[in-house]
Amino acid sequence: MKNLLIQGDNLQGLNYLLQDKKLKGKIDLVYIDPPFATGGDFMISDGRASTVSASKSGAVAYSDKLVGKEFIAFLRARLELLRELLSEQGSIYVHIDYKIGHYVKVMMDELFGVENFRNDIARIKCNPKNFERIGYGNIKDMILFYTRSSNPIWNEPREKYTEKDLEKLFPKIDKQGRRYATVPIHAPGETQNGKSNQLFRGMKPPKGRHWRTDVQTLETWDESGLIEWSSNGNPRKIIYADERKGKRVQDIWEFKDPPYPEYPTEKRAELLDLIIRTSSNPESVVLDCFCGSGTTLKSAHINNRKWIGIDQSEHAIKATVAKLKSIQSDLFVKEPEYKFIKL
Numbered sequence: 001m002k003n004l005l006i007q008g009d010n011l012q013g014l015n016y017l018l019q020d021k022k023l024k025g026k027i028d029l030v031y032i033d034p035p036f037a038t039g040g041d042f043m044i045s046d047g048r049a050s051t052v053s054a055s056k057s058g059a060v061a062y063s064d065k066l067v068g069k070e071f072i073a074f075l076r077a078r079l080e081l082l083r084e085l086l087s088e089q090g091s092i093y094v095h096i097d098y099k100i101g102h103y104v105k106v107m108m109d110e111l112f113g114v115e116n117f118r119n120d121i122a123r124i125k126c127n128p129k130n131f132e133r134i135g136y137g138n139i140k141d142m143i144l145f146y147t148r149s150s151n152p153i154w155n156e157p158r159e160k161y162t163e164k165d166l167e168k169l170f171p172k173i174d175k176q177g178r179r180y181a182t183v184p185i186h187a188p189g190e191t192q193n194g195k196s197n198q199l200f201r202g203m204k205p206p207k208g209r210h211w212r213t214d215v216q217t218l219e220t221w222d223e224s225g226l227i228e229w230s231s232n233g234n235p236r237k238i239i240y241a242d243e244r245k246g247k248r249v250q251d252i253w254e255f256k257d258p259p260y261p262e263y264p265t266e267k268r269a270e271l272l273d274l275i276i277r278t279s280s281n282p283e284s285v286v287l288d289c290f291c292g293s294g295t296t297l298k299s300a301h302i303n304n305r306k307w308i309g310i311d312q313s314e315h316a317i318k319a320t321v322a323k324l325k326s327i328q329s330d331l332f333v334k335e336p337e338y339k340f341i342k343l
């Protein structure tokens with residue numbers, strides 16, 4: 001499949017992908033960042049984006065006039081088509097704000113199934129705001145993550161430990177200078193028979209617990225120096241920091257908006273890199289039908305995925321074309337080949 005950039009209303013665009021391109025069930029990952037029902041216009045002035053709505057000093061990049069029920073109906077029509085396009089191992093991430101997001105969550109539960117709801121990711125979007133208002137400062141929006149089935153593509157992402165993490169989680173240092181922690185070699189729950197209840201170095205697991213693994217493995221660990229014995233003879237397994245792949249990624253993500261966006265509400269490349277690497281594979285097709293300045297498409301290309309982008313705004317298409325062109329000069333990666341279609 002060729003990469004595709006489509007200019008037009010995405011309702012028409014998604015129908016085109018289903019009917020003309022026969023892509024039903026072929027898309028592994030959808031990320032969308034639709035308008036958030038703010039009721040405003042988003043401007044481009046002096047070639048730069050204004051991320052606040054309704055300042056009338058430049059060209060309107062896109063309007064966000066649908067609110068309330070109308071907005072939900074607008075989004076529902078697109079989500080229904082996106083569900084058709086998703087593969088069995090597919091995932092969808094919907095970026096939305098705290099005002100309308102909970103209504104979108106209820107709708108997505110219905111469309112994709114509560115059992116396929118994976119996360120409501122809090123995305124830290126900006127620095128704390130200190131202007132006076134009744135209510136707490138809002139520094140986050142939300143990304144709703146659903147999968148099409150119980151068997152999605154999932155490449156477990158890991159984060160590097162910080163120095164502080166290392167000191168806290170691996171407080172001990174061995175003779176070779178390696179940081180480590182120790183964990184119990186037994187776990188709750190009694191087993192009457194079986195391999196996890198036998199004698200290890202002459203001892204049984206404590207009452208109400210069983211060995212975490214069979215005794216032969218415990219002996220191998222001990223012989224390889226992977227068991228630390230306390231002064232009162234309590235064995236614990238050694239876990240070295242340098243053998244861990246890093247820490248699990250949690251559901252609060254700090255990817256603040258770019259300080260000088262080229263396009264209003266443009267998102268950070270790193271946000272898309274994380275989503276794309278985790279929920280798609282090389283050669284997967286990634287779709288963003290509210291692609292704006294093409295952040296998703298650029299990230300998909302850099303990560304060796306195929307992509308389809310749709311946007312109805314002339315400014316968005318121009319920004320996308322420029323962003324895709326910049327790949328070669330910024331990153332020394334060959335710029336992508338794609339077909340441009342105007343609907």
Ligand SMILES: C[S@@+](CC[C@H](N)C(=O)[O-])C[C@H]1O[C@@H](n2cnc3c(N)ncnc32)[C@H](O)[C@@H]1O
Pocket residue numbers: 008009010011033034035061062063263264265266267268289290291292293294295296310311312313316
């Ligand atoms: C929030 S912006 C996306 C920004 C993008 N994530 C980025 O990083 O640049 C939303 C985009 O949706 C587009 N859009 C809104 N309604 C649309 C529709 N019905 N069909 C296609 N595009 C639409 C707007 O033109 C706008 O570019």
